[in-house]
Amino acid sequence: MTHLALLRGINVSGHNMIKMDVLKELLEKAGFTNVKTYIQSGNVFVDTDEEHGPSVGFKIKQEIFKELGFDVPVIVIGKKDLEACLQNNPYLKEKEADTKKLYFTFVSKELNSNSIHELKMSQVKPDEAIIDSNRIYIKYAVGAGKTRFDQKYIEKKLNVTATIRNWNTVVKLLEMYDE
Structure with a gap:
């Protein structure tokens, strides 16, 4: 496997x-x-x-x-996690979605629907996030290098291990799964 x-x-x-x-x-x-x-x-x-x-x-x-x-x-x-990132990303539905600002956070445990409140997104506006199971879809307003909403912030608020990947990396990793 x-x-x-x-x-x-x-x-x-x-x-x-x-x-x-x-x-x-x-x-x-x-x-x-x-x-x-x-x-x-x-x-x-x-x-x-x-x-x-x-x-x-x-x-x-x-x-x-x-x-x-x-x-x-x-x-x-797994491969299904990567596929879900690309297929279920709610920010892709937006007109003129900019994939350079779309990131994915993978976390060490399943998150529940209340977890989004624990993130206290008002503290990191204008960045946005939506939780889906063991991943978080992120849309950065400016970019990953200029935000407080990083892996350390997410880990502290949700008490999880987290790692973040950008759109292009997830696309490439999905391609590599079948090589």
């Missing part, structure tokens, strides 16, 4: 630097097969007999800590 592991907080501002070839080799030694990475921000496809995504994520997290000493949060998602 193929899983997509999203590693949070690697190769950002000189912290938790992990070369993708090193990560690939480390995961292959741990028993994963058909390991593929995409860009330096921690998108890794692995094949394994394990069907339970969180178990795969835990094993990847353990291996990175054991071999490299980094405590890296890992969220594992």
Whole structure:
């Protein structure tokens, strides 16, 4: 079974630097097969007999800590999660939707309908967000680099592990799922 592991907080501002070839080799030694990475921000496809995504994520997290000493949060998602991002994105229905401002946050647990209130969106306006299960659709007013509504904010408000990917990355990851 193929899983997509999203590693949070690697190769950002000189912290938790992990070369993708090193990560690939480390995961292959741990028993994963058909390991593929995409860009330096921690998108890794692995094949394994394990069907339970969180178990795969835990094993990847353990291996990175054991071999490299980094405590890296890992969220594992499936192809259906990526498809839902592109098919169900409510911001695409808007006239003149700008995909450069659309992002997706993947979180470590299912969120309920009240979770949107916990985000206190009035504190981060004019950015917008809509929650759908284990992902949050985001539309940034200006851009991801100029907002308070980032992964740390989301993690603190919802008490989850979160990682954010932009529109183009999600499109590419979905393409790679079938390669």
